[in-house]
Amino acid sequence: MRDNDLFQLALGLAEPWFVERTEFDRNRGTLDIYLDFPRGAKFPCPECGADGCGLHDTDDKTWRHLNFFEHRTYLHARTPRTRCETCGVRTVAVPWSRAGSGFTLLFEALVMIFAKEMPVMAIAALVGEWDTLLWRMIHHWVDQARSQQDFSQVDKVGIDETASRRGHNYISVFVDLDRSGAIFATEGKDAATVHRFVEDFQDHGGAAENVKEVCCDMSPAFIRGVGDALPEAELTFDKFHVTRIVNDAVDQVRRAEQKDRPELKGSRYSWIKNEENLSERQAATLEALSVASLNLKTARAWRMRLAFQDLYRQPGEEAEAYVRQWLAWAARSRLGPMIKAGRTIRNHLAGVLRWFQSHINNGVLEGLNSLIQSAKARARGYRTTGNLITAVYLVAGKLDFDTVYPQ
Numbered sequence: 001m002r003d004n005d006l007f008q009l010a011l012g013l014a015e016p017w018f019v020e021r022t023e024f025d026r027n028r029g030t031l032d033i034y035l036d037f038p039r040g041a042k043f044p045c046p047e048c049g050a051d052g053c054g055l056h057d058t059d060d061k062t063w064r065h066l067n068f069f070e071h072r073t074y075l076h077a078r079t080p081r082t083r084c085e086t087c088g089v090r091t092v093a094v095p096w097s098r099a100g101s102g103f104t105l106l107f108e109a110l111v112m113i114f115a116k117e118m119p120v121m122a123i124a125a126l127v128g129e130w131d132t133l134l135w136r137m138i139h140h141w142v143d144q145a146r147s148q149q150d151f152s153q154v155d156k157v158g159i160d161e162t163a164s165r166r167g168h169n170y171i172s173v174f175v176d177l178d179r180s181g182a183i184f185a186t187e188g189k190d191a192a193t194v195h196r197f198v199e200d201f202q203d204h205g206g207a208a209e210n211v212k213e214v215c216c217d218m219s220p221a222f223i224r225g226v227g228d229a230l231p232e233a234e235l236t237f238d239k240f241h242v243t244r245i246v247n248d249a250v251d252q253v254r255r256a257e258q259k260d261r262p263e264l265k266g267s268r269y270s271w272i273k274n275e276e277n278l279s280e281r282q283a284a285t286l287e288a289l290s291v292a293s294l295n296l297k298t299a300r301a302w303r304m305r306l307a308f309q310d311l312y313r314q315p316g317e318e319a320e321a322y323v324r325q326w327l328a329w330a331a332r333s334r335l336g337p338m339i340k341a342g343r344t345i346r347n348h349l350a351g352v353l354r355w356f357q358s359h360i361n362n363g364v365l366e367g368l369n370s371l372i373q374s375a376k377a378r379a380r381g382y383r384t385t386g387n388l389i390t391a392v393y394l395v396a397g398k399l400d401f402d403t404v405y406p407q
Contacts, residue, residue, distance in 0.1 A: 004018075004019040004020070004021065004022065007019045007022060007033055011033075011035075011075075011096065012095075013035070013095075013096075014095070016037040016038055016041040016043075017035055017036075017037055017077075017094075017095070018035070018036060018037070018038075019033060019034070019035060020034045020035060020036040021034050022034070024071070029070065029071050029072060030071055030072050030073070030074065031068045031071050031072070031073045031074070032073075032074050032076060033065070033073065033074070033075050033076070034076045034077070035075060035076065035077040036077065036078065037080070041055070041080075042054065043055075043080055043082050043092045044082075045082060045084035045086070045087055045090055046082070046090050046091065046092055046093050047084065047087040047090050048084065048086055048087050050084055050085075050086065050087075053082035053083060053084050054082065054083055055080050055081070055082060055083075056080075056081045056082060056083040056089045057080075057081050058078035058079060058080050058081065059078065059079050059081065059091070060076070060077075060078050060079075061076070061077060061078075061079050062074050062075070062076050062102070063075045063096065063097050063101070063102055063103055063104050063107075064102060064103045064104065064107055064129070065096075065103075065104045065106065065107055066104070066106050066107050066110060067127075072128065075096060075097075075104060077094065079091060079092060079094055080092045098140075101137070101140075102133075103137065105405070107127075108137050108141070109405065111123060111127070111134055111137055111138070112137075112138065112141055112401065114126070115134075115138050115391075115394060116394060116395060120134055120135060120138070120387075120391075135387050135390075138390055138391075138394065139386075139387075139390050141401060141404065141405075142390050142393050142394055142397075142399065144404040145397075145399035145400060145401050145403065145404050146204075146393060146397070146399065147404075148400065148403040148404060149183070149204050149399075150204060150205045151176070151183060151201055151204040151205055151206035152204075152205040152206060152207070152210075154176045154178070154179075154183065154201070154206055154210070154211070155178075155210050155211055155212050155213065156176070156177040156178055156211075156212070156213040156214075156215075156358075156360055157174055157175065157176065157177065157183075157197075157211055157213070157214050157215070157230075157233075158174070158175040158177045158214075158215045158216065158238075158360070158361075159172060159173070159174055159175075159193075159194070159197075159214065159215070159216040159222055159226075160172070160173055160175075160216070160217070160238075160369070161173070161189040161219075162369070162372055162373075162376075164187070164376075164385050164388050169187075169385070170187075170188060170189040171185050171186065171187055171188070171189075171385060171388065171389060171392070172185065172186055172187075172188060172189050172193040172197075173185045173368075173372065173392060173396075174197045175368060177213075177215065177360055179398065180367070180368070180398075181368075181396065181397055181398035182368060182372075182392055182393060182396040182397045182398075183201070183204075183397070184196075184197045184200050184201065185389045185392045185393065186389070187385050187389070189219065189221060189222075190221045190225070191221045191222070191224045191225035191228065192225070193221075193222075193225065194222065194225025194226055194228070194229045194230065195225060195228070195229045197229075198229045198230065208229060208230055208231070208232070209231070209232045210232075211230045211232065211233045212232055212233060212234065213233060213234055213236060213358050213360055214226050214230060214233040214234070214235055214236070215235075215236045215237075215238050215358075215360045215361055216235070216237070216238060217237065217238055217241035218237055218241065218242075218245075218344065218348050218351070223235065234354055234357075234358065235350075235351045235354060236351060236354040236355050236358045236360050236361070237348055237351035237352050237354070237355070238361050239312055239355055239361050240361060242345065242352055243308070243309060245341050245344055245345065246304070246305050246308045246309075246338075246341050246345075247272040247305060248337075248341070249301065249305075249335075249337035249338050249340065249341035250271050250272055250298065250301040250302055250304075250305050250337075250338075251268060251271065251272055252336075252337035253297055253298050253301040253335050253336075253337050253338065254267065254268065254271055254298040254301075256337075257296065257297050257298050261296065263289065264289070264296070264298060266285075267285050267286075267289060267298075269282055270282040270283070270285045270286040270289070271286070271298060271301075271302045271305075272305070274309075286302075290302060290303075297335060300333065300335065301333075301335055301337070301338055304326070304329060304330060304333065304338055307326055307329070308326055310322075311323050311326065312355070316356035316357070319353055319356045320353055323345070323349070323352065323353070326342075327342045327345065327346050330342030331343075368396045371395045371396045372392055372395075372396060374395060375388065375391035375392045375394070375395045375396065376388060376391070
């Protein structure tokens with residue numbers, strides 16, 4: 001078999017395209033493959049599909065292809081422009097690349113596989129291309145896959161925010177809680193993010209009135225946004241965030257008390273971690289400091305924390321009485337942070353208790369958070385928040401690229 005025939009098979013070329021010649025340069029480490037079509041070849045109009053359009057002229061173009069072993073490989077071809085009686089002069093779409101790209105489809109497919117597992121800067125170094133070109137490629141395929149998504153069956157949504165950069169820059173992520181996939185991400189964490197979600201949601205066949213359950217933290221902005229843009233939704237406050245309010249209050253008590261009780265220094269995680277997650281050293285510290293004889297305020301706050309965690313183990317019909325009893329305990333505790341935590345929970349009690357009907361929480365989102373943190377690492381060196389959002393869709397959006405990638 002001739003080299004040209006071998007490369008023709010490898011590239012999957014169909015008539016009228018064929019490999020005209022190849023040039024290998026050992027010194028430059030490159031393989032150049034020249035493609036052509038026979039004189040008199042006819043092409044369908046790329047706009048209306050009319051068959052048998054004659055050639056108007058050609059334009060020489062080059063595409064980066066997959067490496068041949070360690071050698072950079074390029075495809076070269078004179079791309080035809082046809083003259084259609086209806087549409088006029090149009091450029092023919094070549095089968096190995098999408099319009100406007102300087103890369104072959106196989107090269108782009110490889111980059112997309114890498115992008116799910118590696119930082120884009122590392123991919124750029126590996127393939128020897130600028131990361132800005134790769135980001136443009138990734139944006140294209142993610143946008144194409146997202147355009148095919150159907151949200152008409154989505155009725156339970158989780159909302160959470162994550163820092164996009166150090167400081168106070170955030171993105172908000174919206175998740176389909178049934179499917180466990182990110183369906184929208186946008187810059188910011190204000191009420192407007194919910195309105196932007198609804199606009200995108202409707203563009204994908206969703207309806208605001210179909211969303212019956214929303215889970216989020218106690219952010220006033222999210223609460224207001226959900227109330228305005230998702231009028232049929234019931235709010236459930238994520239139990240992990242609710243519990244964190246109490247955990248933070250315990251730690252505030254400890255930090256204030258350790259000024260006079262130095263034995264508390266270094267004991268933070270002993271008080272706020274769940275018992276099954278304590279190290280042997282942390283468990284020993286907790287056992288030594290939690291005895292009643294020491295009369296530590298932190299130990300009292302810790303016992304309140306344990307009692308609050310038991311709320312989510314109560315039968316639904318007993319939950320309200322239980323939490324109100326706990327709120328009364330917090331109010332008379334004479335521990336400022338616990339009083340404040342109790343007041344916050346009381347002011348959002350309906351959303352806290354809603355969990356006993358909806359049984360939804362952002363545990364799904366917390367699980368996806370590791371993927372989102374991975375996306376942030378993958379986008380290390382990203383130049384725009386849009387790149388990070390695209391990375392979130394790529395790793396957490398459960399996108400189906402088979403619907404958009406040429407077969």
